[in-house]
Amino acid sequence: MNALLVKDEALRTEALNRYEVLNTAPDPVLDDIVRLAAQLCEAPIAAISLIGSERIWLKARFGFDITDVPLSTLPCETTILGDTIYEIEDARHDADFAPDGVYLEGRPHRFYAGAPLTTPDGVSIGALFVLDRAPRRLTIPQADALEILSRQVITRLELNGRIRQMDRAARSRQRVESALTVERNFVSAVLDTIGALVAVFDTAGRIVRFNRACEVASGYEFATLVGRYTWDKLIPRNEIPDAIDTFERLRAGAFPASFENQWLNRDGTLRRIAWSATALRDTQGQVGFIIATGIDVTTQRIAEATLRESEARYRQLVEGSLGMVCTHDLKGKLLSINAHGAETIGRTVESMLNHSLAEFIPEDRRPSMQRYLDKIAETGEAQGLLHLSHTDGEIRVIAYRNKLIAVPGLPSYVLGFGVDITEQVRAEGRLRTLTRQSDSILESVGDGIFAIDLDGNVTVANAAAAQMLGYKKDELLGRNLHELIHHTRADGTYFGYNDSPIRKSLLNLDTIRVSDEVFWRKDGTSFPVEYVARPQIDSTSSDASSAIAVGVVVAFTDTTERSALDRMKDEFISTVSHELRTPLTSIRGSLGLLAGGALSTRPDKSQQMLEIAINNTDRLVRLVNDILDLERISSGKSELHTTMCSAEDLLRRAAGLQQGRTPKPNTRIFFAANGVTVWADPDRILQTLDNLISNAIKFSAPGGEIHLTARNLDDHEAIIEVRDQGRGIPEDKLEHIFDRFRQGDASDSRSLGGTGLGLAICRSIITHHGGRIWATSTPGQGTTFHFTLPTKPTTNLR
DSSP, X not given: OHHHHHHHHHHHHHHHHHHTOTTSOOOHHHHHHHHHXXXXXXXXXXXXXXXXXXXXXXXXXXXXXXXXXXXXXXXHHHHTTSSSOEEESOGGGSTTTTTTOEEETTEEEXXXXXXXXXXXXXXXXXXXXXXXXXXXXXXXXXXXXXHHHHHHHHHHHHHHHHHHHHHHHHHHHHHHHHHHHHHHHHHHHHHHHSSSEEEEEETTSBEEEEOHHHHHHHSOOHHHHXXXXXHHHTSOGGGHHHHHHHHHHHHTTOOSXXXXXXXXXXXXXXXXXXXXXXXXXXXXXXXXXEEEEEEEOSSHHXXXXXXXXXHHHHHHHHHTOSSEEEEEOTTSBEEEEOHHHHHHTTOOHHHHTTSBGGGGSOGGGTHHHXXXXXXXXXXXXXXXXXXXXXTTSOEEEEEEEEEEEOOTTSOOEEEEEEEEOHHHXXXXXXXXXHHHHHHHHHHHOSSEEEEEOTTSBEEEEOHHHHHHHTOOHHHHTTSBHHHXXXXXXXTSOBOOGGGOHHHHHHHHTOOEEEXXXXXXXXXXXXXXEXXXXXXXXXXXXXXXXXOOEEEEEEEEEEOHHHHHHHHHHHXXXXXXXXXXXXHHHHHHHHHHHHHTTTTTTOHHHHHHHHHHHHHHHHHHHHHHHHHHHHHHHHHXXXXXXXXXXXXXXHHHHHHHHHHTTOXXXXXXXXXXOTTOEEEEOHHHHHHHHHHHHHHHHHTSOTTOEEEEEEEESSSSEEEEEEEOOSSOOOGGGTTGGGSTTOOSSTTHHHHTOOOXXXXXXXXXXXXXXXXXXXXXXXXXXXXXXXXXXXXXXXXXXX
């Protein structure tokens, strides 16, 4: 098996890298698939595993928390060797996992079923699997469902991969389109700046582009000539045939071409233009447009003056630019640079000319220089970020777009234009840091937090808010908050938006604190909340008196547990007060009679008063001891001294203790242990049995029977039961009898004695042993208390 895994490891690693699945955020859809798999297969554990070179990664999980395990921990490596469901009915009998079964998070599981996750090209990268602690098999519908869900996992991974590819392509296309827009605007500005005539024609001879120089030479605006033939307005009538012949030669592909013709100016004068024409070809190499540049040679001086003006304008444009404008040869040596560009890195133009651009780049980034030059030579252009060293040691970041300029007869050079974005990069970095910090704070707090705009729609919601309200965050965003969670009061009456304190916070520009309202969950239930609503003020307003609210931030807390704790505290104080007051009153009365000498002549009555005082003192001691004992066990301060114990010995000792206390007349105790042994603290289990048997005797009629039994549930767990023939417990109170100061009947503590803490102590003891305790009852026929204990040593005991 290991050899096959090693053979497929390269293909599997390639597939995992292609899906980018190991280092991505949790996918809610994959979580839903895993949860659905657990439900359909009726299993407590389900997960998506991905087989790495050293570990098994658990991408999505249900029923446990760990994210990875060592190889060979799970049967997933065997699952991916096949193309169907791999199932282990009982792992204790499997060759790879006997005798303990499949362990996950320290717990053994006996049943495993997994479906391989196979990519469209046939590579198995992991498994969708379920685990159960009991041995069994999948039904046919469950097996079919597991295979279908495994295919859905692959479909989701494929979809996520394609979405990421599309996002990258879209961003790349957006950058290209932005760059093209900049280039078109730059070309348009340059064409309208230079003094030469530039005209673009389609293959039929119609005017497509006309620069400003052409407008000056013709006397026509571009808008009046676009889409028309040059011979319609610009060519004298007698020269039209020659003009048409010239254009036919151009269209036939005679490029480059030089020719002259005369233009008829709008004012009636003639101007002679010397043209050079070439073709603009499409991607298939076909002539798409013809571009012609010309010089008005009618008046050479005017043409020269126009050229000088154009050169001066370009120089002014370059030198007056707030960016870095430079040229360099194909090896990176600077041929020119404007003053502002040199000053950007604290240098002068003279100190940079004829130096390689690489000299001004930090040493650790110089290898990128050759890649840049290679791209310029290959594609004719390049854009990106250039990092240059300032003379003060600071690194300046320049966003550039450079283009290769090829001039016939002259060496090619690169024209570069860059903008210093150092401060922008720093600001963006600080903003990203602040954003990450804000997001981390927002997601880490336990309170629910959301923000709404002026229309009351949710703009921000943290995970705690979504969880408490029963929504996913995407379901909250953009929804009207009041209509969603704040529409109804606790008594069921309608809560109008205009009456909402959150709206009043927005209107009054004041912080509102509310502690007695309810929010409504997605499932239609409500819960009490305490919240603070604070308006968001436009920080750009310089006048505090004219502050403008742009929304409201609401932080809320579910006060359900607090209210329950308050009630429990009140109940605790009330119960303890009652339990203390009653015996103290009795003690005070008895001692008062004795101290006052009222019973000095009646020794028998004095003895009775002393016995009353002693009994009530014992009752107070038991109450305090029970409270302290329960607290020690619940807080983990009471250590368990576990060992292998005979259940029969425990039952015998517990029955003997009760019989030694003179139970009710004719009450008989029977026990049967069936050879059961348990891993437990014998003193604590005797304490549990003593409490349960005392309760059974207390609520049984004279002559009743108490039955103590123990039996094994499986190899790892045993159950002990205490059954009486008493009056029983109502079904609606079975869950509450294990709460502190709770009894089946409130009058029991008065009529039968007891603190109401015995069963709470029993539950704490059994829970710390890793077991469970519960009760079943039939009113009028009796009650049975059941609790489980491990039969083997376990690390879960505290």
